[in-house]
Amino acid sequence: MSHLEIAQVMAKIAGEMIKSKMGSGFITEDKSSSFDVVTEVDKASEQLIRQGILEKFPSHHFLGEEESFLSGRPLAEVLAEATSEPYLWIVDPIDGTSNYVQGIPGFTVSIGLACYGQLQLGVIYDPCGDELFWAEKGKGAFLNGKPIHVSPVNELGRSVVATGFPSKMEARRAVYEGLGRLIEQCRTIRSLGSAARHLAYVASGRLHAFWENGLNAWDMAAGVLIIQEAGGTVTDAKGNEYSLLTTDVVGSNGHLHAPVLQCL
Template structure:
């Protein structure tokens, strides 16, 4: 599939760019708060990906994290518009910028393609580990060419669940609420610093579930199709089906999805 090949190529090129900038004394700029930062490398990575898409598909729309922030557009309006467009590329040039700034491995490049709100392709690339996760609608999910599948855990008590800590304080408090309940139910909880990486890990059965509040379309679009194509389930934390408008997300191997959601009621 040409769309997949382009997404993989651009993700790898962006990953190489990001790695080349590590250890250079990265300057950060605050966005919505001191918890939410962007670097020049985020912007360079997004520009590289945007240009690559425009060169191949000039009529396709582009929804990127940094561009959306810089032009001051209403995210709700952009996402609502994207639901009706034939082809929209949804990009997070560095998912896990805080990891990157601190020199902690585990940040990812996330690229997805949607058609009228339905996910067609998702790629999540971890340049530090050289791991390329991807999925194509109705064709399964893969890691470096090998098919992946979600775990077969049957209960929360044996499950490893992940979460993240978003930039919005309101969303953080919601995460803490779920954390307070889940800590009594699951085997353990991890926070790896990248929502896209968490979702890819659910698809690859490294994690059994994941939830986080206050996310954006570019954080989860690629990871969501990877989880689904790997046999898992993705919804909002109330159990409604995943869409580009979802900000409070829950993903799992499907077997533990109901009890996972119960922890957020």
């Protein structure tokens, strides 16, 4: 089974497990604050994906959101070390946990693979919509097996732009500031509750751009590659090249990248 195939299989298995437990009275805990929550299902999903990947590729390294949080190590330190790893799986077991806790569709499973710090594949699965987005470096981007491409819209006034509201208040304030400027320029703003879903929607042309501050590698890794392979552009909020250490991200169809950056 190839790297892509195992990522697709584990994303769908985890997604179906997550969906089956929706509304079942699972335990919810605060993580870093009351704005940042985790459920026992997040942990079970991450363990399921980890086990499935490492059974096939036991020498590979694994970076999951929940495991990383519990380790107590600074993420920047972990990611700096990861640039020397030939295979690093970067996993968000439920991206959009707040949606999940509230019973709102729109949460996703996100699985990325980086080799020596460079993204090689990304898989995002939306179990409620049964939509599987994926990309391999140099091979294009797909949704349920059909090629996808970013939108050709090239006027900010005709664009639908998305953002999210991070758990850390400083990053949240930065989003508010960008929102105040962009809302006067674009057609409308959406916030769907999952960074991975936003990125996948930019790649498929449903959204024209997305920005958010205070994200981590597991929120973005898979979606960044999917946008790039769909013909779009991803940078940090200052226009610098994306890396695994990027936290303030802008993804777009490319045509609108400069205008969005200017607003931010």
